[in-house]
Amino acid sequence: MAQISTADTPVGATRTKTRIQQENEKKILLAALEVFSEKGFHGATLDRIAGAAEMSKPNLLYYFKNKEEIHIALLTDLLDVWLAPLREINPQGEPAAEIGSYIRRKLESSRAFPRESRLFANEILAGAPHIGDFLQTELKQLVDEKATILQGWINDGRLTACDPRHLLFAIWSTTQHYADFSVQVRHVLGLQPGDVSYYDEAARMLDTLFLGRLVARRTKG
Amino acid sequence: MAQISTADTPVGATRTKTRIQQENEKKILLAALEVFSEKGFHGATLDRIAGAAEMSKPNLLYYFKNKEEIHIALLTDLLDVWLAPLREINPQGEPAAEIGSYIRRKLESSRAFPRESRLFANEILAGAPHIGDFLQTELKQLVDEKATILQGWINDGRLTACDPRHLLFAIWSTTQHYADFSVQVRHVLGLQPGDVSYYDEAARMLDTLFLGRLVARRTKG
DNA sequence: TATCATTTTTACCGTTTGGTCAAATCTCTT
């Protein structure tokens, strides 16, 4: 069997990739993202992924040694995308502006990368077998860091008292919902299969919810 | 093969079930809920479900004619549970009280039935192949009805202007998140696998978010 | 306790699936 890493490349080092390698790996990952996000890990078959990548199954396995490796490659790419919006929260900014723009970034991420969002959701639902470590270390660390910032704002009286980490959970869930549960959203709103026109209204709703006051003050008598 | 519906029972009619039938069907559904909610439809195998039900696979198939039928039976049971909290919203009540108690019911539902919640999430993520019809008809109808109530409150100035259906989405996503993404929640909070102690804080957060004012008013200069 | 329907088991089947192997083809460099 021909090895992608050849004699003049030490094991573990990444040799410069061929044009064909680059193209085909990209094609495979794109096809796999489509299939995994739609069918889940177990529902996705190598035949289907290979078909979507316009490639024979053995050829696909020439680039990735097995199904799991493709899945892990996708998840690894995904994690940076997932963290990016959170990383941008600025301790020096105004609470409302920072939270508002974080929500907008997360919502935009849902709109632009729904398949990635569903891939992530599938992985978490399955008990995070591949990214459990990431959640416990990298994500937890970043959340702790950002939660400290939020807590600072609370201490300064610029943010209502609440558990900052649960505030983040609320932002994650509401924004990701529009990608992960898009079928339900569309069915309830009576929209066509491909229609994602609900994102504008979603943005308004989340603005009202997180930045405005939702329920009017109780009026006496 | 012995038929469960025998000669003296018209086709389609449900004959009185044997004690053994009742026990075993219950055992199977419980086992299947465990496996489906954890592994998804394709990840769940009949062998595993049968094993969890302490039963041989052919014996399991004596009660349900195939895998899909078990899945559908579970989903059908689930839908009533899913709708129940929404049904209880009372048009005559106070907006804050009604929304608050709806959130509490949904959150309690997440806490009490996490496996059912994950089963539902898996089904939606997969594109709702089995319950698409339910979403478009029964759920949509109920949502439209309740959205009208919320819109009435908005018109009366008792609820901040927003799309009522998106408000419901926000409630669904935030409450269900604690069941569907429990692994992530626990990892971020640094809790042990079985620990669900975060629900109290979650309830406070959602109260603040939906009923209180989250971000403090901007102070000039 | 004999009888009949219900329940369970054993043995099995066809298909799908993830994955392998070696030969054939293509591509790039010299």
Place this chain on the structure above:
DNA sequence: AAGAGATTTGACCAAACGGTAAAAATGATA
């Protein structure tokens, strides 16, 4: 144009899977 390495293919395999058939065992009932 030739050689070496990279890529692709077709044929194949073992295991897992959903499901079946028929006999054996059990339970209810008269």
